[in-house]
Amino acid sequence: MSNAFPALPIDAVLPDLCSALENGTNAVLQAPPGAGKTTKVPLALLDAAWRGDQKIIMLEPRRLAARAAARRMAQILGEAVGDRVGYRVRFDAKVSAKTRIEVVTEGILVRMIQDDPELTGIGAVIFDEFHERSLDADLGLALALETQGALRDDLRILVMSATLDGDPIAALMGDCPVITSDGRAYPVETTYIVSKPDNWGNIRIDAEMTSAIKTALHDQSGSILAFLPGQGEITRVEASLKQSVAADVIIAPLYGAMDARAQDIAIQPAPDGKRKVVLATAIAETSLTIDGIRVVVDCGLQRLPRFDPASGMTRLITVKSSQASAEQRRGRAGRLEPGVCYRLWAENEHRARPAFTAPEISEADLAPLTLELARWGVIDPKSLPWLDIPDTAKIDQARDVLRGLEAIDSDNRITAMGTAMAGLPVHPRLAHMMLRGAQLGLDPVACALAALLSDRDFMRGRGADLRLRIEAIQKGQAPKMIVEAAKQLARRLGMLMKQSLLGSSAGVGGKVDRADEVGLLLAFAYPDRIGERRKGQDARYRLSGGRGGVLPNNDGLASEPYIAVAELDGQAREAKIYLAAPLARATLELHFATQITEGTEVFWDSQSNAVQARWQRKIGALVLDEKATHDEADPDAIASAMIEGIRKSGLHCLGWDKASDGLRERLGFLHRVVGDPWPDVSDAGLLASLESWLAPYLTGMTKRTQLKQINLSEALLAGIDWNQRQELDRLAPTHLQVPTGSNIRIDYSGENPALPVRMQEMFGATETPKIAGGKVAVTLHLLSPGQRPIQITSDLIGFWNGSYAQVKSEMKGRYPKHYWPDDPLQAEPTRRVKSRM
Numbered sequence: 001m002s003n004a005f006p007a008l009p010i011d012a013v014l015p016d017l018c019s020a021l022e023n024g025t026n027a028v029l030q031a032p033p034g035a036g037k038t039t040k041v042p043l044a045l046l047d048a049a050w051r052g053d054q055k056i057i058m059l060e061p062r063r064l065a066a067r068a069a070a071r072r073m074a075q076i077l078g079e080a081v082g083d084r085v086g087y088r089v090r091f092d093a094k095v096s097a098k099t100r101i102e103v104v105t106e107g108i109l110v111r112m113i114q115d116d117p118e119l120t121g122i123g124a125v126i127f128d129e130f131h132e133r134s135l136d137a138d139l140g141l142a143l144a145l146e147t148q149g150a151l152r153d154d155l156r157i158l159v160m161s162a163t164l165d166g167d168p169i170a171a172l173m174g175d176c177p178v179i180t181s182d183g184r185a186y187p188v189e190t191t192y193i194v195s196k197p198d199n200w201g202n203i204r205i206d207a208e209m210t211s212a213i214k215t216a217l218h219d220q221s222g223s224i225l226a227f228l229p230g231q232g233e234i235t236r237v238e239a240s241l242k243q244s245v246a247a248d249v250i251i252a253p254l255y256g257a258m259d260a261r262a263q264d265i266a267i268q269p270a271p272d273g274k275r276k277v278v279l280a281t282a283i284a285e286t287s288l289t290i291d292g293i294r295v296v297v298d299c300g301l302q303r304l305p306r307f308d309p310a311s312g313m314t315r316l317i318t319v320k321s322s323q324a325s326a327e328q329r330r331g332r333a334g335r336l337e338p339g340v341c342y343r344l345w346a347e348n349e350h351r352a353r354p355a356f357t358a359p360e361i362s363e364a365d366l367a368p369l370t371l372e373l374a375r376w377g378v379i380d381p382k383s384l385p386w387l388d389i390p391d392t393a394k395i396d397q398a399r400d401v402l403r404g405l406e407a408i409d410s411d412n413r414i415t416a417m418g419t420a421m422a423g424l425p426v427h428p429r430l431a432h433m434m435l436r437g438a439q440l441g442l443d444p445v446a447c448a449l450a451a452l453l454s455d456r457d458f459m460r461g462r463g464a465d466l467r468l469r470i471e472a473i474q475k476g477q478a479p480k481m482i483v484e485a486a487k488q489l490a491r492r493l494g495m496l497m498k499q500s501l502l503g504s505s506a507g508v509g510g511k512v513d514r515a516d517e518v519g520l521l522l523a524f525a526y527p528d529r530i531g532e533r534r535k536g537q538d539a540r541y542r543l544s545g546g547r548g549g550v551l552p553n554n555d556g557l558a559s560e561p562y563i564a565v566a567e568l569d570g571q572a573r574e575a576k577i578y579l580a581a582p583l584a585r586a587t588l589e590l591h592f593a594t595q596i597t598e599g600t601e602v603f604w605d606s607q608s609n610a611v612q613a614r615w616q617r618k619i620g621a622l623v624l625d626e627k628a629t630h631d632e633a634d635p636d637a638i639a640s641a642m643i644e645g646i647r648k649s650g651l652h653c654l655g656w657d658k659a660s661d662g663l664r665e666r667l668g669f670l671h672r673v674v675g676d677p678w679p680d681v682s683d684a685g686l687l688a689s690l691e692s693w694l695a696p697y698l699t700g701m702t703k704r705t706q707l708k709q710i711n712l713s714e715a716l717l718a719g720i721d722w723n724q725r726q727e728l729d730r731l732a733p734t735h736l737q738v739p740t741g742s743n744i745r746i747d748y749s750g751e752n753p754a755l756p757v758r759m760q761e762m763f764g765a766t767e768t769p770k771i772a773g774g775k776v777a778v779t780l781h782l783l784s785p786g787q788r789p790i791q792i793t794s795d796l797i798g799f800w801n802g803s804y805a806q807v808k809s810e811m812k813g814r815y816p817k818h819y820w821p822d823d824p825l826q827a828e829p830t831r832r833v834k835s836r837m
Contacts, residue, residue, distance in 0.1 A: 008036030009182045014044045017179050021124070021156050022050060025148065026176035028159045028166040033286075033331025035181045037160050038065075038128055039072045042101045045124060046084075050156065054123030055099070059106045059140065061132050061286065062256070063089040064263045068288050069128075070094070070103040090425055091488040092260060106136035107425070113143045114375055114422065117151060124156035129286040131164035131324065133359035133387075139369055142384040143376065145173065162286065162331075163324035164356070172387055186334040188296075194346045205229070205299050205344075206236045210244075212297050212342050213237070213277060217245060220340055222294035223269075223276040225284060225332050229301040229318050231255045231456065234279045241277065248273060254280040257456050259481050266290075282321075285328045294339040298329045304357070307365040307394075308570045314365045315570050322357045323350065361388050367428050370398035371407055374414040375422045404527050405432040423496050426450050426489070433525035434489065438497050440512055446521050447493060448473045451486035453525075453566055457579065458482065463556050466566060466581045467518045512587065519583030520591060522564035527595065529565040530588065531580070532622055540574065541565075544620035548574035557582060588619070595619055600629055602637035604645035609704035611641040639698045643690045646707070651683055653704055660712035665748035666732040667716060673772050674731070679719050693719040731772050739765050739829035746771070746778065752794075756781040759790065759807075760819055763827040768796040785815045785833075800824045 010031055020027040031037040042058050045051065060066040070087035077084060086095035087103040095102055104112075113119060125144050130137055141159070148155045159169050166178040193212055209226060216224050228234050234253050241251050254266040267284075269291035270276035278290060282302050302321045307314045321329075326343065333339030343350070361369075369390065373381055381390050402408045405428055407418030414422070421431035430450040437446030452469050458479050459469055472478045473486065512520055523530050528545030539551040539558035549568050551558050560582040568575040589596065598617040605612040613633040616626040646653060656664075670678040671685075679685065679693075686693070696718070697710045717725060732753075735743040740761040747754040753771060759782040769778045782791040782799075790807055793799045804824055812820045821827035 008040060009034070010036040010040050013179050013181045014040065016177075017041065017158075018044060018048060020177040020179060021045065021158065022048065024176060025153070025155065026157050026170075026173040028161070028170045028173065028176060028178045029181070030161055030164075030166045030178065031181035033162050033328055034186070034335045037181065038069050039076065041158070041160065042085075042103075042126060043073055043076065046100060048123075050154070051100075051123040053100075054121055056101045056124045056126065057109060057112070057122055058101065058103050058126040058128055059109055059137060060103055061106060061129050061134055061137070062283055063092070063105055063260070064254075064256075064267070064283055065129075065286060065288055066103045066105050067092075067260065067264070068267060070101075072289070073101060073103075091485060106134055106140055109140040110136055110143065110372055111425075113140070113147060114372065117147055119144075119147055119152060119155060122155070124158060127157075127159045129162065130159045130169070131161040131356070132286065133164075133357070133361070135360040135364050135366075135369055138359065138361050138387060139372060141172075142386055145385045146376075163327055168387060172385055186336070186338045188330055188334040188339045188341050190330060190341045190343060192343050192345065192347045192350070194344075194349075205301065206233055206240065208344055209233070209237050209297065209299050210240045212344060213241060214244065216295050216297055216340070216342055217249065217275070217277070220295045222337075222339075223278070223290070223292040224295040224297060225278045225280060225290060225293045226297040226299075227284070227302075227329050228279055228281065228299055229303045230281060230316070231257055233299075234281070237279055245277070248275060250274055250276045252276055252278045254278050254284055256281065256283055257481065259484075282325070284332065285325065288332075289335050290332070291336070293335065294333055294337050296329055296333040296339065296341040298326060298341065298343050300326065300343060300345045302357075304363070305360075305365075306363050320345075320353055322354045324356045326350065326353070359388050361386075361390055365427075366390055366394045366398040367401045370395055371402055371414070371418060371422055371428050374402070374408050374412060374418060379412060401528075402428060405429065407432065420496055424489070424492060426454055429525040430454065433521050434493050435496070436524040437521050438493055440520075442512065442517055442521060443490065443493055443497075445470060445517050447490040448482075448486040449518060449521055450489050451482045452478075453579075454485065455479075455482055457567075460578075464551060464577055464580045465556050466522070466579050467515075470518055513584065515582065516584050516587040518581035519562075519564045520587055522566050522581050523583060523588065523592065526564060526566060527592070528620060529568070530583070530592075530619060530622055531563045531565055531577075532624075533559075533561050533563075541577070542622060544622035546621040549577045550574055551577050551580070561585065562588060585624075589624070592619055596624065600633060601626075602633045602641050604641045604648065606645070606648060609645065609649075611638050611645070611702040613638075635699065638702060639695050642698045642701055643695060645704060646690060646694070647687055649704065651686060653707055654712060655708035655710060656712060660716065662734065662748070663713050663716055666728065666734070667720075669748045669753060670728075670732050670772070673776055677720075677724065681716065689719075733771060736769050736771075736778065738762060740831050742831065750779075752776070752779045754779045754781050756783060756789070758783045758785065758787070758831075759811075760785075761829050761831060762796065763819075763821065763824045763829040765829070766797055766825060768794055784811060785818050797825075 017027060017029060029037060042056050045056055060069055066087045066089050070081050070085050073085040074081045074083065082094040082096050083098050085101045086099040088095060088108055089105045127137055127141060144157055148157060157173065170176050170178045209228060213224060213226055228237060234255055238251050238253055250270055252266040254263060266278055267288060267290045276292060300321055301318055302325060303316050303318050305314050306317050330341040333341050378384060381395055399408060399412055406415060407421050407428055408414055417435065420435055421428050424431040424434060430453060434446045434450050437443055448470055473483060530544040531541030531549055534540045534542055539553055539555065541549045541563065543549055549565055557563055557580055562583045562585055563580045564583050565577050565580045567579040568577045596617055596619055600613055601616045602611060602613050613629050614626045615629045617624045664681050667678060667681045671680050694715055697715050733746065735745050736755055737743050738757050738761045742761055744755055744757050747756065753776065755769065755778045757780065762782065768780065770776060771778060777794045779792060779794050780796060781789045784790045790811060791799060808820045817833050819830055
């Protein structure tokens with residue numbers, strides 16, 4: 001082993017870790033940033049007896065981290081990358097027959113397990129930086145634990161984390177040992193910089209970061225690592241700094257869309273006599289040691305993908321970084337010597353930030369995960385060992401998408417198409433597009449399109465037409481990364497097609513018009529985003545998934561009658577379209593013939609307030625042809641459409657009268673007081689149950705005006721059984737008899753039943769009337785001779801013995817001809833002005 005092997009905090013716990021994996025199969029290692037776990041742990045396990053000649057696989061969250069970790073370990077061993085230590089990432093690998101430690105990105109492990117569930121020849125799987133909780137890491141751990149439990153009880157699984165609580169992971173892994181390493185090797189001083197503490201959302205982060213970096217260059221020695229949300233901010237800060245910093249300062253961007261060579265240059269140490277400012281996204285948070293860095297400038301923001309189930313779209317949004325993420329970034333400054341961290345927010349605001357970044361499984365599009373689960377043979381995702389179980393509603397939505405892509409069947413089992421799709425390293429939508437394209441001889445265009453859509457749009461702002469991007473690739477005018485990715489995808493697709501995983505062509509034969517190629521391929525990827533232009537001057541489109549989309553009127557596609565959309569924003573009703581391509585209707589109908597449905601559509605028309613019936617040909621929500629039909633429509637469909645109209649209009653469209661209102665109020669009272677089985681007759685309750693209580697009375701009705709004919713009292717009573725009808729008058733009577741013999745109507749319109757009665761008619765009464773089997777006292781509204789309330793009470797005897805005397809004194813002067821006895825308990829009730837006594 002090379003002398004380059006430095007002493008690091010992790011050294012103190014390596015014997016305990018090796019012992020845990022010698023005596024058991026699982027372990028969790030908690031080690032803060034800078035402890036050395038990424039490079040030292042795999043090397044320490046190389047000589048373990050249990051390993052034999054098997055490989056150690058270590059997962060890293062990013063390609064850059066995987067290459068850097070492999071390079072560092074190879075350097076420590078004094079070897080070249082690809083000898084005993086190698087790496088395998090998407091479209092790039094350096095491994096050989098001698099490789100025993102293989103550093104891979106997290107998605108690679110999932111594919112390895114799917115291809116070989118026993119993980120033949122692999123002795124251990126190490127999950128590095130597990131605290132980032134990526135979707136692939138969660139899935140990889142779940143599948144690895146299944147493999148261990150069912151097929152490989154000798155497989156070692158080690159989870160390493162910098163900031164995550166290790167106990168829940170250890171419990172998931174059979175209550176395995178948790179080993180904790182000391183903190184970072186060197187202290188880091190933290191300075192909070194707040195320029196506009198009360199106006200955080202409007203801070204121009206580019207200018208603030210440029211200023212902070214200049215301050216750090218002036219006040220501190222060594223190189224600087226500055227964290228920014230994304231490529232746009234990095235580019236702008238880079239341009240600003242290059243105009244104002246000294247010549248001995250190298251400005252080095254570092255983000256995911258850069259090619260591997262440029263990324264590697266960014267993490268190399270600065271030449272002698274120079275300093276480096278690395279402008280990085282969260283790509284530099286973990287697993288990287290950038291030589292010479294002793295200062296971190298953190299903007300406190302990060303850009304994360306967020307899936308919106310309502311729109312079916314994943315968008316990148318800028319959010320405040322979590323406390324754990326900020327701690328990871330801060331740790332970059334203390335890797336090699338004491339350092340300094342500048343934070344562009346207030347210390348008290350830091351404490352209010354979330355402790356951890358939400359796991360990707362709770363926020364992401366679950367279509368790729370759901371396809372992998374189907375390939376694994378999992379019908380119920382809850383049967384796998386998860387740290388966080390995937391949301392059932394999101395799994396259901398993902399399954400809807402996969403069924404539309406022919407990847408799973410109606411029983412949620414993977415199809416031949418789905419198996420082939422899972423073999424391609426792209427989103428299932430793009431995989432389906434590539435395979436269908438290959439069946440039509442369009443694989444070069446499909447692969448180029450998949451590469452384009454997997455990366456940032458390099459022609460953003462130059463119109464939505466994706467054909468322009470494909471033309472740029474064909475002319476050699478596209479970024480090298482995209483061109484290389486297209487070639488790699490083409491090779492992978494060619495191998496799949498040679499294996500004949502799909503059998504004979506599933507597509508309709510015939511040459512596709514060149515102008516339609518890109519649009520047709522997009523439609524294969526996004527069958528829910530086929531758009532038809534609405535009537536009018538503006539370029540507004542109705543999409544097959546039920547949403548709307550809009551193009552700028554000056555866009556080159558704005559006059560196209562049909563388009564297929566690849567990218568649009570997350571607006572729920574009418575989204576802005578960013579990337580699309582035209583598609584001729586004839587091409588659409590030819591290649592989507594099996595998805596076109598036709599039949600009579602019965603629906604509620606809000607403009608005419610009536611049920612309409614039309615014959616339609618449709619793709620999803622997109623109507624290709626329709627005409628009014630006079631054929632007799634299904635009565636149940638008409639009733640359903642009427643119910644839809646009532647729900648849209650509200651209950652006020654029904655013919656409520658005094659009798660039905662009163663009955664509804666009585667039933668509502670019993671539902672509140674007694675509960676089941678008395679029905680919920682609130683607005684929400686009645687609207688939710690229209691099918692049960694109102695539908696039988698809608699026979700023959702097609703218009704809103706006809707609803708006034710319904711006897712609502714009869715309809716409400718039909719919702720209760722015979723015994724309840726008998727109990728209704730006993731528990732919630734319409735009237736109560738008062739001491740004079742008068743039958744007074746009870747008012748059930750309020751929260752409590754009320755009885756408005758003249759005070760003179762209640763003389764001699766010693767108890768407050770009760771209903772609902774004696775459970776509820778009626779609220780008495782005692783009226784003056786002028787029929788105005790002079791006392792409201794649910795305690796009649798208390799009123800007679802208490803405030804009656806004051807009421808009598810006031811009323812006797814106002815109504816001297818009326819009867820105001822001194823003792824109301826002994827007085828005779830009367831309807832007259834004076835008592836008969």
